Amino acid sequence: MLGKNPHQDLHRIAQKHGPIMYMQFGFVPNIIVSSPQAAEHFLKTYDLVFAGRPPHQAAKYLSWDQRNLSFGTYGTYWRNMRKLCTLELLSSLKIGSFQPMRREELGLLVEWLKHAALEHVSVDLSAKVSSLTVEMSCRMVFGKKYEDKDIDERGFKVVIQEGMKLVAIPNLGDYFPFLGVLDLQGLTRKMNALSKVFDQFFEKVIDDHVRAGDQGPTKDIVDIMMSIMQSGGTDFQFDRRHVKAIMLDMLAASMDTAASSVEWILSELLKNPRVMKKVQKELVEVVGLDRMVEESDLESLEYLDMVVKETFRLHPVAPLLIPHYSLEDCTVDGYQIPKDARIIINTFAIGRDPNAWTDHEKFNPERFVGSSIDLRGQHFQLLPFGSGRRGCPGMQLGLIMVRLIVAQLVHCFDWKLPNNMLPSELDMTEEFGLVVSRAEHLMAEQKYGHIPDPIESFNLVYKKNDKHKSWIDDASEQMGINEFNLVDLDTGDDGDNVDGNENLGDASNVNFDFSMTETPSFVQCEGVGEFMTETPAWIRSNPC
Numbered sequence: 001m002l003g004k005n006p007h008q009d010l011h012r013i014a015q016k017h018g019p020i021m022y023m024q025f026g027f028v029p030n031i032i033v034s035s036p037q038a039a040e041h042f043l044k045t046y047d048l049v050f051a052g053r054p055p056h057q058a059a060k061y062l063s064w065d066q067r068n069l070s071f072g073t074y075g076t077y078w079r080n081m082r083k084l085c086t087l088e089l090l091s092s093l094k095i096g097s098f099q100p101m102r103r104e105e106l107g108l109l110v111e112w113l114k115h116a117a118l119e120h121v122s123v124d125l126s127a128k129v130s131s132l133t134v135e136m137s138c139r140m141v142f143g144k145k146y147e148d149k150d151i152d153e154r155g156f157k158v159v160i161q162e163g164m165k166l167v168a169i170p171n172l173g174d175y176f177p178f179l180g181v182l183d184l185q186g187l188t189r190k191m192n193a194l195s196k197v198f199d200q201f202f203e204k205v206i207d208d209h210v211r212a213g214d215q216g217p218t219k220d221i222v223d224i225m226m227s228i229m230q231s232g233g234t235d236f237q238f239d240r241r242h243v244k245a246i247m248l249d250m251l252a253a254s255m256d257t258a259a260s261s262v263e264w265i266l267s268e269l270l271k272n273p274r275v276m277k278k279v280q281k282e283l284v285e286v287v288g289l290d291r292m293v294e295e296s297d298l299e300s301l302e303y304l305d306m307v308v309k310e311t312f313r314l315h316p317v318a319p320l321l322i323p324h325y326s327l328e329d330c331t332v333d334g335y336q337i338p339k340d341a342r343i344i345i346n347t348f349a350i351g352r353d354p355n356a357w358t359d360h361e362k363f364n365p366e367r368f369v370g371s372s373i374d375l376r377g378q379h380f381q382l383l384p385f386g387s388g389r390r391g392c393p394g395m396q397l398g399l400i401m402v403r404l405i406v407a408q409l410v411h412c413f414d415w416k417l418p419n420n421m422l423p424s425e426l427d428m429t430e431e432f433g434l435v436v437s438r439a440e441h442l443m444a445e446q447k448y449g450h451i452p453d454p455i456e457s458f459n460l461v462y463k464k465n466d467k468h469k470s471w472i473d474d475a476s477e478q479m480g481i482n483e484f485n486l487v488d489l490d491t492g493d494d495g496d497n498v499d500g501n502e503n504l505g506d507a508s509n510v511n512f513d514f515s516m517t518e519t520p521s522f523v524q525c526e527g528v529g530e531f532m533t534e535t536p537a538w539i540r541s542n543p544c
């Protein structure tokens with residue numbers, strides 16, 4: 001019943017069986033929640049009842065026996081840890097203190113991309129963005145960059161992603177506890193091996209911090225946790241195991257979620273050049289062209305904000321959140337929910353609920369114009385960070401990282417798909433894990449420093465037959481032209497061009513010099529220096 005992408009399968013099943021479904025997997029009752037109204041019941045009205053996390057094998061092996069925040073069972077320990085993380089590690093002040101580091105790391109990527117642009121090679125954007133978020137997260141958590149080989153020969157990204165997959169894969173041992181010891185899927189063996197990798201590396205990081213002592217005013221997350229541990233000032237036990245569990249929480253939660261979010265936003269921008277141009281136009285207006293984007297600009301980038309929301313609506317990177325767990329029996333909307341049930345909130349389905357969203361399959365950031373819908377957990381039709389007691393405590397940091405990276409990459413470079421690929425050909429297949437990323441890496445070609453003026457409206461004087469209409473529609477979409485007015489002059493060959501081209505630049509309602517062959521193998525809009533081929537497989541922008 002559930003294949004490689006359970007969030008999509010559950011969405012399909014919910015369309016038939018409704019927004020609150022009961023599914024028994026082995027001995028474990030599962031409640032699948034698939035509409036905004038139902039999500040509000042579980043995450044707001046009865047938030048306290050459903051604030052638990054289910055016990056599961058992965059939590060045991062990969063979170064030092066649920067000592068972290070993400071998988072911690074609801075209770076005094078979790079509440080204290082959550083307070084500590086929110087106040088000490090993820091406060092606005094703390095996040096602000098890492099701002100110069102984020103700027104520096106982003107600057108390094110921009111420099112690298114500038115050089116790559118000169119060589120006209122395609123860039124593996126997925127890999128570059130992922131490395132960037134690894135660097136940012138490592139410096140924030142550990143205070144310095146470690147090399148990939150310091151954790152394992154496979155490197156940070158692969159190791160963290162393996163952990164995310166092991167946590168998300170349905171484990172028979174969780175549903176049939178007596179099968180757990182047999183480890184029929186080999187998951188316990190893998191989790192055991194992985195937990196040793198993490199443990200050894202984090203021990204090394206703690207030792208490095210102990211050796212280095214107090215290094216000055218900017219404290220990384222390990223520094224803060226070490227001083228809490230050494231002060232003995234907590235009401236609860238806090239030793240090296242807790243420090244390691246939180247370290248993994250912070251690292252995994254920040255690098256993979258942010259990288260996948262950026263990957264999906266850039267994918268949608270490449271699929272929708274009109275939107276890309278509008279984002280660039282906003283950046284030119286707010287930031288100008290002679291400096292980098294600063295974090296202080298982000299609040300003024302309203303259209304970018306809409307693009308981020310729209311991408312999260314269609315591609316929530318944690319589509320099933322982290323499973324919640326019922327702490328007691330409860331009746332929700334007439335359904336009896338038993339104690340100890342897993343609660344799966346399907347935000348992928350919620351973002352596609354036709355009762356909540358018109359044209360729900362369409363990527364349309366403009367749907368947020370004049371709308372109060374936000375993504376911070378108050379509006380249950382858009383829940384990329386969850387909501388309530390278990391909602392993401394790193395949301396502010398996550399949003400800064402995501403918006404800053406996207407804004408900077410789109411501000412400095414003009415991007416297009418490689419090898420004349422059409423936007424409609426871009427593969428958007430998902431790869432499931434606790435964090436859903438692209439199955440195929442996102443490849444793109446970039447040009448530095450050219451941000452073409454977006455064209456709001458364009459009068460095309462056109463004299464050929466209707467067959468070309470859809471081709472022109474496609475082309476205008478690719479060029480980011482909002483409105484293409486077709487004016488059929490049918491003037492015949494006026495002999496402007498000996499090679500059969502009609503030069504219509506002198507027609508009164510033409511905005512740009514324009515010529516078209518008799519059978520339009522290409523259209524050249526000289527005014528904007530852009531070219532379209534008959535199958536508009538590529539757009540080549542000349543520097544303005």
Ligand code: HEM
Pocket residue numbers: 069070071072082090249250251253254255257258261317318321322323324383384385386387389390391392393394395397398399402
């Ligand atoms: C774009 C970036 C991010 C996204 C989309 C995201 C999304 C989420 C989601 C959906 C949850 C589960 C909520 C639930 O189960 O109800 C979550 C939990 C969590 N996130 Fe984030 N997150 C992001 C960034 C971060 C960052 C930067 C950090 C910290 C450095 C962080 C730390 C956590 C933690 C610790 C939890 C578990 C909270 C708990 O169980 O009490 N996240 N996040």
